[in-house]
Amino acid sequence: MAKRHRTDERPTIAQIAQIAGVSVPTVSKVLNDRADVALPTRKRVERVIEEYGFVRNRAARALRKGKTGLVDLILPRLDDEYYLPILEGVAQVLREAGVRLVLTSTNYQPEQEVQWIDTVTDHSTDGILLVLPSDEAIEHLERSGWPFVLIHNQRSPRSGVPSVTITSWEGGFVATTHLISLGHRRIAYIGKTAQARDAIERIAGYRAALDAANLPLDPQLQCAGNFTEADGYTATRALLELPEPPTAIFAGNDRQAAGVYRALHELDMTVPGDISVIGFDNLPYTEIMNPPLTTVHAPRMELGRTAATMLLRLINREALDMTRVVLPTEFIERQSCRPLSLETEAK
Amino acid sequence: MAKRHRTDERPTIAQIAQIAGVSVPTVSKVLNDRADVALPTRKRVERVIEEYGFVRNRAARALRKGKTGLVDLILPRLDDEYYLPILEGVAQVLREAGVRLVLTSTNYQPEQEVQWIDTVTDHSTDGILLVLPSDEAIEHLERSGWPFVLIHNQRSPRSGVPSVTITSWEGGFVATTHLISLGHRRIAYIGKTAQARDAIERIAGYRAALDAANLPLDPQLQCAGNFTEADGYTATRALLELPEPPTAIFAGNDRQAAGVYRALHELDMTVPGDISVIGFDNLPYTEIMNPPLTTVHAPRMELGRTAATMLLRLINREALDMTRVVLPTEFIERQSCRPLSLETEAK
DNA sequence: ATACTTTAAGAAATCGTTATCATTCCCATC
């Protein structure tokens, strides 16, 4: 079968117009649902459009209208499950608005970030959603004058820059407080070395909770970690070598919590029997971990939805209710924590 | 700060030309690296371009050239970790080629699939990658005459339709054979009811392996399942109620394997002590399952890379070496299987 | 010195759509 390939054969508005016996603008009006077309004419044109399977050329439309109907989403990486719900949330909102999603990943390379931002500037998309942006990227974007919204803004929230984040501090606070309320006194935190703003707030929340309960802040219980499974594992091994090991571990995120589980299992210790564990993020697999992980839910889909909604408003030059939105985290209690009793201590 | 917003201020070729004191086509020639521009002229134009931060308008370029530099990737859904590496592979290849990725999800609704395909036809992208396509979608695409490549083609491989898949049959065969070689005789399979071609081949491989070992095909050991964790759980509960339960379970995919783990744990049975388990796909978390899951690796990133490479060739009207590519799966041995000894049986 | 080639640059047409502004026609109004 001979393949019809692209431009061959595909009708244009002009041809449709000729076949329908009307002018080009009239067809355009029909396509754009404008009022000033008489019903019979409209019907006739619609029939021809239907019959010939005519579809508008987007490039031409984009050129004329100055809008592409495309939005950029720039993620730090694609092989990280964490970003999936963000992506999904963005996709949902954009689909509802008839806008399409151009996805790119910077692989954590800020130079690439800036480079990609340049490609937005060329009118190829109408705006950008940037996840975990670098400072350079933010400045570059501000200079460019294009609509953008940041997700998980890294540094101090500069006023006026539209962004969406989560209540990391509160999440850390609530998780730690929960462990304290169960009677734990020596509570470790993993993830001290991560530079992301959310990570910094998380540990601040942890410290504040200890402080509020008048518990000492033992530096030995605050472990390095860059939020990988391996970091959770390593940190846990080190923690258990301490003369006075912790009875509970706030893992900083779920991946590190998985590492904690692995280390404990290797040492024939049980969760929560020997150690209580709390994660952060609420990745899908935490539910099927053994035991199911108590964690702090990061509303990632909402993050995506909110950011996309804001961006669409910016693109349409509508005002934003709030330029900086912070979405609440939610404590999810499962089965990886238990009260610290004297009996348990003795065992 | 007053925002420069889109068309405001942004220079066009015409303005660059005027500033540089040359004509419009000359600037275009410089931009496109054409030979017929004298070196001093070229330098001068380049300097102006640099100074004003000029970037080409993609829409105009796309309209004139008939190519958008965009490729569609249509996934059944976004909240499924399985597709991530495919996405990543596609993104890698496209990035290298300077082509951008438009991502959409059909949420498993074939009508949406066809609808989205229509949007390609409007010159908004140069070609489509379609994952797990429905029959309607394939036919629609063939009629449209646009370049496309299928990933995980569902039905009988029609000749000439470019597609990439994995050796599901062999994967099923190898996994089952491994269990047989460990001495297992009653080996269950979960996932009989899934309609996807890969699922069907997987169970065929399982059956073939049993057959080759002259083992009986017990229908009771072939459980329904649609590849969710819950299905794995339910099936396992049912299997263990059998008068003669299996000693090994080939879970069909990793998610179902996670369900198997959960069911077994609930019944205080251990993996692989009481039951050996094998998964399929090699999702990231199988490594940190407890015990780490023996599984069959599906080369998903390669799937994406290969499909994207093929599509780019089609778009450039180059010939394809192979129209149907099948990538090999790989057996990954971890710690969820063990030899079946009489002792174990007795216990 | 003349004719012929090569090189560099520009004029004009074009891609397919939408926006602006006229024009035509018809009907209601005074």
Added chain:
DNA sequence: GATGGGAATGATAACGATTTCTTAAAGTAT
């Protein structure tokens, strides 16, 4: 019966780039 106004349609000019073709200038060969 002339006039005003609304409704429907179309002529034309953008949008910003690329392509083709022409022209001017410079270089080369005879």
